[in-house]
Amino acid sequence: MENVLEIKNLCKRYDGFELKNMNLEVPKGMIMGLIGENGAGKTTTIKAVLNILKKDAGEITVFGLDHVKCEREVKEEIGVVLEDSFLTDYLNPVDIHEIMKNMYQNWDKDLYFQYIEAFKLPRNKMVKDYSSGMKMKIKIAVALSHHPKFLILDEPTSGLDPVARNEILDVFQDFIQDEEHSILISSHITSDLEHIADYITFISQGEIVFSKTRDELLEKYGIVKCSEEDFKKIDKKDYVKYKKNRYEYDVLVEDKFAFQKKYDVSIIDKPSIEEIMLIQTRGEK
Numbered sequence: 001m002e003n004v005l006e007i008k009n010l011c012k013r014y015d016g017f018e019l020k021n022m023n024l025e026v027p028k029g030m031i032m033g034l035i036g037e038n039g040a041g042k043t044t045t046i047k048a049v050l051n052i053l054k055k056d057a058g059e060i061t062v063f064g065l066d067h068v069k070c071e072r073e074v075k076e077e078i079g080v081v082l083e084d085s086f087l088t089d090y091l092n093p094v095d096i097h098e099i100m101k102n103m104y105q106n107w108d109k110d111l112y113f114q115y116i117e118a119f120k121l122p123r124n125k126m127v128k129d130y131s132s133g134m135k136m137k138i139k140i141a142v143a144l145s146h147h148p149k150f151l152i153l154d155e156p157t158s159g160l161d162p163v164a165r166n167e168i169l170d171v172f173q174d175f176i177q178d179e180e181h182s183i184l185i186s187s188h189i190t191s192d193l194e195h196i197a198d199y200i201t202f203i204s205q206g207e208i209v210f211s212k213t214r215d216e217l218l219e220k221y222g223i224v225k226c227s228e229e230d231f232k233k234i235d236k237k238d239y240v241k242y243k244k245n246r247y248e249y250d251v252l253v254e255d256k257f258a259f260q261k262k263y264d265v266s267i268i269d270k271p272s273i274e275e276i277m278l279i280q281t282r283g284e285k
Helices: 042-049 071-076 093-100 109-118 132-144 162-175 190-196 214-220 256-263 273-282
Strands: 003-014 017-027 031-035 057-062 078-081 150-154 182-186 199-204 207-213 222-226 241-244 249-253
Touching (some): 003 042, 017 042, 017 199, 017 207, 031 042, 031 190, 042 150, 042 182, 093 109, 093 132, 109 132, 132 162, 162 190, 190 273, 199 273, 207 214, 214 273, 222 256, 241 273, 249 273
Parallel strands (some): 031 199
Antiparallel strands (some): 003 017, 222 249, 241 249
16 A cells, blocks of 8 residues: 555654654555654654654655655645634735735645635634634635645644534545545544544654554454453453552553453454553553
């Protein structure tokens, strides 16, 4: 399968933080979700891909092109939503159009204003007077209006109410329907990724813990709830991590079907992505 993004042995060091030999691939036509606690390295990864942060080591290619040597060519084909939009709040949507039409060769005025209308954004109102949800919507409108092939999104549904979030998620799903477009999306709202992501990559303390298909996580992983006595009978190699609660143990297993067969357990809970992440982060081995 062709990859739209390939990251090989990416390293970036700060005081007190290090992104360590990260390897990641985003297949063409797919949505890759990035999850992890605050400070895990998600935004650092995204900014390294965009060459906003200079990497210390490693290789990054987008559309098979070096992300630095071919930066202008690559960025013509990327739509980006970051926490900082790099646009002053003292602009309205019309002003933003006047700026963007000179930045992108494929800027589409009609498409842009279609999104402005669909998102119910006042044309003559300054961004500073928008709600946080409206500010996010105009970032998304800008990201989509030059016909990008690849979206890179950092917390794009943050600040949106559930109705608006579903509206935006539908836009993202429509974007990839032709299988020619791809999305890398970082989000702490893991339930959103359960709805739209094809793959999930979990980053913790600057390292990738796993990168798997969403279906594998939701269908094969399981949480076994058991007593201390039963927990002591489980071989360490048969579970990922466990969390001790007041009255029982929550044991995360990678293959619930094999576990059931070996230990004759009748009920294994189906975990959410958030539950998998929490046990991976806070659990013990």
